[in-house]
Amino acid sequence: MKASPRLSRTRNDEMLIIQCPVCGAEGDETDFHCGGQAHIARPATSNPDNIADGEQRDYLFMRFNPKGLHFERWRCDRGCGKWFHAARDTVSLDFKAYYGITELPPADVMKQATGQWADFFKQATAGRPAAKKTAAKKTSTRKPVSTTAKKS
Numbered sequence: 001m002k003a004s005p006r007l008s009r010t011r012n013d014e015m016l017i018i019q020c021p022v023c024g025a026e027g028d029e030t031d032f033h034c035g036g037q038a039h040i041a042r043p044a045t046s047n048p049d050n051i052a053d054g055e056q057r058d059y060l061f062m063r064f065n066p067k068g069l070h071f072e073r074w075r076c077d078r079g080c081g082k083w084f085h086a087a088r089d090t091v092s093l094d095f096k097a098y099y100g101i102t103e104l105p106p107a108d109v110m111k112q113a114t115g116q117w118a119d120f121f122k123q124a125t126a127g128r129p130a131a132k133k134t135a136a137k138k139t140s141t142r143k144p145v146s147t148t149a150k151k152s
């Protein structure tokens with residue numbers, strides 16, 4: 001397992017310490033914004049009449065609430081402003097991984113998921129040989145922000 005530069009919970013056991021996988025900014029929980037549960041897919045249609053009430057209810061209100069490993073969306077408020085995913089233990093508060101907003105967690109972290117998350121990842125990776133590719137990717141490594149795109 002390739003560890004992130006910093007996945008420990010706190011400095012002085014007071015604040016969550018988080019590191020953005022996009023720009024590498026590190027800060028406490030006040031420098032970031034938790035956006036709730038990760039991997040929630042909007043019902044895939046542009047016509048609301050095609051969405052069943054139960055499907056819409058689940059999208060809007062139904063969330064996992066595990067004791068243990070959980071997957072969340074976080075936003076880098078004082079850094080790049082981008083959203084990313086984090087795997088965090090709700091008991092110990094330790095972050096297990098940070099990864100891109102369009103990515104699945106590293107395979108070793110996904111394997112630790114239990115309950116609803118285990119079922120979710122089983123479905124998400126079913127028939128998908130790319131799951132190994134995602135796992136091999138160094139999602140927790142800092143990725144420099146491109147400075148060449150804005151040159152005029």
Ligand SMILES: [Zn+2]
Pocket residue numbers: 020021022023024025076079080081082
């Ligand atoms: Zn950032």
